[in-house]
Amino acid sequence: MIGDRTRIGIIGAGFISDYHIQGLQAAGGEIVIISSITEESALTKAKPYEIANATGDYREVLDRQDIDAVLILTPDFTHRDLAIQAAQAGKAIYLQKPMARNSTECREIIAAARQAGVPLYVSFMHRYFEEVERTQELLNENFLGRIFSVRQRNATAGAKWASWFYKKENVGGGVVMQLGVHGIDLLRFLFGDIVAVRATLAQTKHEVVLADGSVVKPDNEDLALITYRFADGMIGNHEAIYNEVAGTDRFRMEIYGEKGSAWLRTERGRLAIYAPQYLGHSGWFTPDLTSQDSGLRQHNHFLQMLSGEVPSDRSAQDGLISILVTEAIYRSADSGSWVEVEQP
Amino acid sequence: MNIPLRFAILSFAHFHANFWAQAILDSPMAEMIGIWDDDPVRGQVAAARFNTSYWEDLDALLASCDAVGITSETVKHADLVERAAHAGVHILLEKPLATNLEEADRISRVVQETGVTFMQNFPKRYDPVNDELVQLVKSGEIGEIVMVRVRHGNHHLLDLGDQASQIWYSQPQLSGGGALIDEGIHAADFLLRLLGYPQSVIAMTSNTALGLPVDDSAMVIYKYADGKLAEIATSNTFVGADESVQIFGKRGTIILSGVDMASKELAQPPFLRFFQQDEASRGWQGSSLIPEFQKPEFHHGGPNYFLECLLTGKPPIATLDESRMSLTMVLAAYRAAETGQIQYIKPFSSH
Numbered sequence: 001m002i003g004d005r006t007r008i009g010i011i012g013a014g015f016i017s018d019y020h021i022q023g024l025q026a027a028g029g030e031i032v033i034i035s036s037i038t039e040e041s042a043l044t045k046a047k048p049y050e051i052a053n054a055t056g057d058y059r060e061v062l063d064r065q066d067i068d069a070v071l072i073l074t075p076d077f078t079h080r081d082l083a084i085q086a087a088q089a090g091k092a093i094y095l096q097k098p099m100a101r102n103s104t105e106c107r108e109i110i111a112a113a114r115q116a117g118v119p120l121y122v123s124f125m126h127r128y129f130e131e132v133e134r135t136q137e138l139l140n141e142n143f144l145g146r147i148f149s150v151r152q153r154n155a156t157a158g159a160k161w162a163s164w165f166y167k168k169e170n171v172g173g174g175v176v177m178q179l180g181v182h183g184i185d186l187l188r189f190l191f192g193d194i195v196a197v198r199a200t201l202a203q204t205k206h207e208v209v210l211a212d213g214s215v216v217k218p219d220n221e222d223l224a225l226i227t228y229r230f231a232d233g234m235i236g237n238h239e240a241i242y243n244e245v246a247g248t249d250r251f252r253m254e255i256y257g258e259k260g261s262a263w264l265r266t267e268r269g270r271l272a273i274y275a276p277q278y279l280g281h282s283g284w285f286t287p288d289l290t291s292q293d294s295g296l297r298q299h300n301h302f303l304q305m306l307s308g309e310v311p312s313d314r315s316a317q318d319g320l321i322s323i324l325v326t327e328a329i330y331r332s333a334d335s336g337s338w339v340e341v342e343q344p
Numbered sequence: 345m346n347i348p349l350r351f352a353i354l355s356f357a358h359f360h361a362n363f364w365a366q367a368i369l370d371s372p373m374a375e376m377i378g379i380w381d382d383d384p385v386r387g388q389v390a391a392a393r394f395n396t397s398y399w400e401d402l403d404a405l406l407a408s409c410d411a412v413g414i415t416s417e418t419v420k421h422a423d424l425v426e427r428a429a430h431a432g433v434h435i436l437l438e439k440p441l442a443t444n445l446e447e448a449d450r451i452s453r454v455v456q457e458t459g460v461t462f463m464q465n466f467p468k469r470y471d472p473v474n475d476e477l478v479q480l481v482k483s484g485e486i487g488e489i490v491m492v493r494v495r496h497g498n499h500h501l502l503d504l505g506d507q508a509s510q511i512w513y514s515q516p517q518l519s520g521g522g523a524l525i526d527e528g529i530h531a532a533d534f535l536l537r538l539l540g541y542p543q544s545v546i547a548m549t550s551n552t553a554l555g556l557p558v559d560d561s562a563m564v565i566y567k568y569a570d571g572k573l574a575e576i577a578t579s580n581t582f583v584g585a586d587e588s589v590q591i592f593g594k595r596g597t598i599i600l601s602g603v604d605m606a607s608k609e610l611a612q613p614p615f616l617r618f619f620q621q622d623e624a625s626r627g628w629q630g631s632s633l634i635p636e637f638q639k640p641e642f643h644h645g646g647p648n649y650f651l652e653c654l655l656t657g658k659p660p661i662a663t664l665d666e667s668r669m670s671l672t673m674v675l676a677a678y679r680a681a682e683t684g685q686i687q688y689i690k691p692f693s694s695h
Contacts, residue, residue: 134385136507140504140507141359273392279392279393279395280393280394280395281392285389287385287389288388289385309557310509310510310515310556311555313509314506
């Protein structure tokens, strides 16, 4: 670290980079350089955030000696190569989800980071939504008693800013890999390990019109219905969908336990709790959640892990496990039966 | 003072706030006016839970109540005690007193200046089993004391797994430390009551079991002016235990079990046992007393004792000086662990 601020380089200036740049700068990280496919697009992104250096060549980021860490915010098919090169350059790595296209690539990244002795984190932003943090606190207090089941929905209208999402070879699958992986990690984050899955997948659209008017012909699934069995016996249901016009704000979750229910991001608000024994009275309770700064909290956590103020969160291992779950999902969709999740 | 006393709880950072709130709701001596918390959502959830109101305005709440329980992050104790004392509100404070002696002195000063009743909650002090134990020691039944060992701990942070690093107990700037200040302070206060103020201390702490920025385990040895030795062994990773206190005298031994979280479910009666050399033929003898800690209403004890102090004028369970002394013992142990040097504990100077 130079001075008292962690210095960071960013590779990738696409849609998700705004979230990370804003969160990182708010948390006090100093972004020294950003790269994109072209120097022009890097400059366009750098200017409003007053990032001093912009380049069309990611190697200029990795070659810099004055940065401690790199954020890799590029399409999924580049994660493996970029992460391994970043490890070899001795940089701490912060990798956008999904970790990579398959578990082999994930393991190669983990091995490279371990060999180079650099920290490796995988970004799962849903962990940092205030309603999720609050739910986790309440689960720690056992407010619903034993949890029997959970329903979760991840749904968007599908990305309209780039075509690469719609090709299997780019993402290692389809909606399960790109969007479903958020939900897979969130379920594991709140409820522990998933031991087995059963899934039905479908491709409902064969043409997608992007924002620039171009047409892409997807070759991957855009709808997934998945059932999970968790280590403690709990059952979970998960829908991941690209073709929703409206109705779900990134995700919604319903948790049902022996002493009550909790809903996240539903028509009852960001968090609604029905737990008569815990609350001492019946009726839904909805705390006034106001925080919108999940990016700040996520990057605060990242910077604290880098400086050793808090221990590493094992998100790299979780990144691999979430991909192992997706692989079980694809195998189950092929076989039509329950499939156990491979051990990491 | 009027009955029922108007009571409020400031902050639900510490889990004991839940017990205190329930104690107030159950008590005929007090009524719950409301909850304030600098984390509004935490406060709202708590208010919903205890069917009371959440107050955004701390000053307005303080103006509407007679007494408060303060269960905030430890580093905020001094600020909140000052706010409450200046409002003329009596204070029940969660342990530990503060994260350092400067904060402790601010608390002492404002309590003395304003004259409010102040009590730090040390549950071991009002447990009859400890009265009996102290009585056994003071009456000379086991002869002159040579050595005392106190093992006191829990497995809360171990149970939380990866989430342990997220909670405020694990953040030294909020908590002032880990197992030693959070759990070890109970042992320090117990030793203070039993043996008085120690003269010196050596200690080692460790955070490798949980990898947190605070100690998850600590071993501390105090030496007293008359040569007695006392040990504290504390941890947030004890999954099971039995004996908590061992007192070795020249003519006998006393053992107390089941008075910490690690042994609560596992220890069996008799919880208080003693061996007397003069009565060796009788072997171990047991007391029939059940420690308060074994009882479900254990956590009601602090608020109830405090309410009785306010209503009857009886003195708080621990004096401010005693609260400061046990904190001094713990902080000196931290200094010994950091420096690797024996630390001489300064005789307590009044402020």
